[in-house]
Amino acid sequence: MSAKNKRIVKHISPIQVAADAPARAPTRRALAKQQTRVKVLAAARRLFSEQGYEGATIRDIAAAAGMSTGAVFANFTDKSDLFREIMTDDMEALLGAMRDAAVRGRNVEDGILKAYMAGYTFYKSRLQLARAAFSVSWDKDGGPSLRGLPSSLAFQDIFTELLASAVERGELSQEAEVKMRAQMLFDTYLSNFPQAIFEGWSLDALQTRARDQIRILLAGARRG
Amino acid sequence: MSNADVGSSPGRPGALRQSQKEATRQRVLDAARELFDTYGYQGTTIREIARRAEVSVGSVFTTFASKGEILSEVMQARLDPLYAEIDRVMPHLRGPTADRLRTMFAIHFEFEAQQVRLFLSHIAAAYDWTLTEGARPYGRNARLQQAISETLTKGQADGDVRLDIVLQEVIDLLMSAYAWTYRLVITSDADSKAMIAVMDRQIGLIAEGFAPRG
Numbered sequence: 001m002s003a004k005n006k007r008i009v010k011h012i013s014p015i016q017v018a019a020d021a022p023a024r025a026p027t028r029r030a031l032a033k034q035q036t037r038v039k040v041l042a043a044a045r046r047l048f049s050e051q052g053y054e055g056a057t058i059r060d061i062a063a064a065a066g067m068s069t070g071a072v073f074a075n076f077t078d079k080s081d082l083f084r085e086i087m088t089d090d091m092e093a094l095l096g097a098m099r100d101a102a103v104r105g106r107n108v109e110d111g112i113l114k115a116y117m118a119g120y121t122f123y124k125s126r127l128q129l130a131r132a133a134f135s136v137s138w139d140k141d142g143g144p145s146l147r148g149l150p151s152s153l154a155f156q157d158i159f160t161e162l163l164a165s166a167v168e169r170g171e172l173s174q175e176a177e178v179k180m181r182a183q184m185l186f187d188t189y190l191s192n193f194p195q196a197i198f199e200g201w202s203l204d205a206l207q208t209r210a211r212d213q214i215r216i217l218l219a220g221a222r223r224g
Numbered sequence: 225m226s227n228a229d230v231g232s233s234p235g236r237p238g239a240l241r242q243s244q245k246e247a248t249r250q251r252v253l254d255a256a257r258e259l260f261d262t263y264g265y266q267g268t269t270i271r272e273i274a275r276r277a278e279v280s281v282g283s284v285f286t287t288f289a290s291k292g293e294i295l296s297e298v299m300q301a302r303l304d305p306l307y308a309e310i311d312r313v314m315p316h317l318r319g320p321t322a323d324r325l326r327t328m329f330a331i332h333f334e335f336e337a338q339q340v341r342l343f344l345s346h347i348a349a350a351y352d353w354t355l356t357e358g359a360r361p362y363g364r365n366a367r368l369q370q371a372i373s374e375t376l377t378k379g380q381a382d383g384d385v386r387l388d389i390v391l392q393e394v395i396d397l398l399m400s401a402y403a404w405t406y407r408l409v410i411t412s413d414a415d416s417k418a419m420i421a422v423m424d425r426q427i428g429l430i431a432e433g434f435a436p437r438g
Contacts, residue, residue, distance in 0.1 A: 052352075054266055131351050138348035139266050140341055143410040180425055184401065191400030194350060194363060212393050220432025 037075050039065045041089075044082045045129070053083060053132040080142050084149065087133055091151035094122045095158075102158055108166035109214055115158055116189050116210045120196060120203055127197045134193060159185040163221075176221035188213050249287050251277040253301065256294045257342065265295065265345035265352070292352050292359035299346050300360065306335045307367050314371065321379030322431035328371060329402055329427065330420045337416035340409050347403055362403060372398055376434070386436050394434050401426040 026034075043065035047056035058079055062069045076082045101118035105111025123130045136142040146152065159182035166172040192210060195201040201209075255277035259268040270291055274281045288294045310331060317324045336343040343362075350361035372395045379385030405423050408414035414422075 135266065135348055135351035137407075138344055138351070138410070140264050140344060140410060141267065143407075147407065147411060177425075177429065181429065184426055184429060187400060187404040188397065191396070191404065197351075209393065212390060213397060216389075216394065216397060216430060216433030218433075219435075220429055 033075070036067065036071060039067070040072055040075060040082070041086060045086050048083060048086065048132050049126065049128040052128070053079075053136050058082075080136070080145065083132070083136065083142075084146060086129070087146065088149055088151055090122075090126070090129070091149070091155075094119060095151055095154055097122055098155070098158055102162055105162075108162055108171050109211075109218060111162050112159065112185060112214050112218075113207065113211055115162070116192075116214075117203065117207055119189060120192070120206050123193070124196070124203065130193055131197050134190075155189075156182055156186045159183075159189075172218070172221040181217060181221060184217055185214065188217065245287070248277075248279050248283055251279060252284055252287065252294065253298055257298045257302075257339075260295055260298065260345040261339045261342040264341055265291075265348040268345070270294075289356040289358055290352075292349050292355045292361065295345060295349050296358065296360040298342070299365070302339075302342075303365070303367065306332070307371070309335075310371055314375070320431075321375060321382070321384050321434075322427050324375050324379075325372070325398065325427050325431075326420075326424050328375065329398075329423050332368070332402070333405075333416045333419045333423065336406075337419070340406070344406060344409065347406065363399065368399065368402075369395055379434075383436065385434050389434050394430065397430050397433075398427070401430065 040061065044056070044061045047061050047064055050056075051060075056079070058069055058072055061079075061082070062072045065072070072082075076085070098115045098118045101114040102111045105114050133146065137146050160178060163172060163176060163178045163182055163185075167174060167176050167178065189210075192201075192206055192213075195209070196206060252273060256268070256273045259273055259276060263272075268291065270284055271281055273291075273294065274284045277284070284294075288297070310328060313331065314324070314328065317327055347362045349355070349359065350363055352359070352361070355361070373391060376385050376391055376394060380387055402423065405419050405426070408419055408422065412418075
């Protein structure tokens with residue numbers, strides 16, 4: 001919650017707005033617009049979490065934010081635009097946490113596991129939003145734009161970098177097929193979310209499972 | 225309702241209603257299959273299904289508890305011929321476990337590629353908000369798991385699958401590799417051939433993980 005508030009504060013800070021447009025102070029109108037965006041995003045986040053992507057309507061989101069649907073549409077093209085904005089915000093925060101966790105690993109396996117756990121810990125408090133995101137990502141219409149977000153693609157790079165540096169260190173063989181293995185590590189990371197979302201797995205249980213999965217996926221790339 | 229249908233169940237009270245109910249059910253399933261394959265899981269509504277099936281929304285709900293349940297029934301009905309084929313083919317397969325898995329998944333991809341959006345719907349439904357008990361989205365369908373399990377167990381007997389692996393973990397890895405390979409349809413409009421090629425490599429990599437040590 002505090003992290004969320006911090007991000008919201010960051011959004012409406014006049015300093016931030018000024019930094020975006022250094023030439024002149026923000027007009028009152030620009031500030032009001034920014035505040036509207038923040039209010040809508042907060043309401044949308046809450047409704048997507050409570051009612052899922054399908055269940056939340058623009059009308060409800062507008063009502064929760066205390067404004068007209070017209071005011072919402074003045075700031076966002078549609079519901080999927082709103083959702084992408086929220087996901088981008090979250091994913092950027094998570095990317096940082098995952099990178100930090102990954103570099104603290106004692107070896108490649110531990111680094112990958114720590115990256116996984118950073119992700120599961122992050123979403124533990126927002127599983128409903130994660131559920132909405134998965135549902136959208138498998139939609140032929142909404143999926144490509146969500147999956148294609150730069151922050152979405154950057155997750156896989158974390159695994160690619162971990163593997164590549166392990167190859168450099170000689171921990172993994174030169175023929176480690178880094179690209180495919182990174183893809184599979186990312187897929188496996190994602191595939192454990194249903195256990196967390198629907199079956200209420202604890203972080204410990206997820207960690208035990210993830211460690212075994214990572215070992216299997218790395219086995220063929222071990223040296224000697 | 226034709227006269228022939230009514231005539232086939234003469235005399236029994238309630239029989240007419242029963243067969244009407246069955247006909248409604250079938251119409252709903254047919255309409256739903258087309259809609260899911262065209263508009264995806266999110267894009268399909270019960271109202272739209274009822275309209276296409278030419279039945280009332282109310283009568284859809286007397287038969288099915290939710291959209292997810294309708295999709296589960298649609299998938300279930302389609303899977304019968306698929307698994308009949310799997311059951312027929314698997315006992316005749318020879319060679320390493322990885323190759324037998326490759327063949328089994330290739331049959332799946334070729335089958336699902338015919339109505340690929342229907343299968344994407346099946347996966348998306350696993351994250352549905354309002355999922356009811358009767359819904360069996362991807363992952364909760366036991367048949368694929370069972371087919372993989374049998375293949376791995378045979379591999380253990382043949383000596384090319386380690387005895388100390390947790391079978392369920394390898395099954396889950398293969399199931400998720402299979403499901404996630406379908407994202408290639410979303411990101412790059414992949415056909416079954418392209419998906420099979422990717423899956424073959426993934427199976428090879430997982431097989432390195434379950435191969436006996438040494």
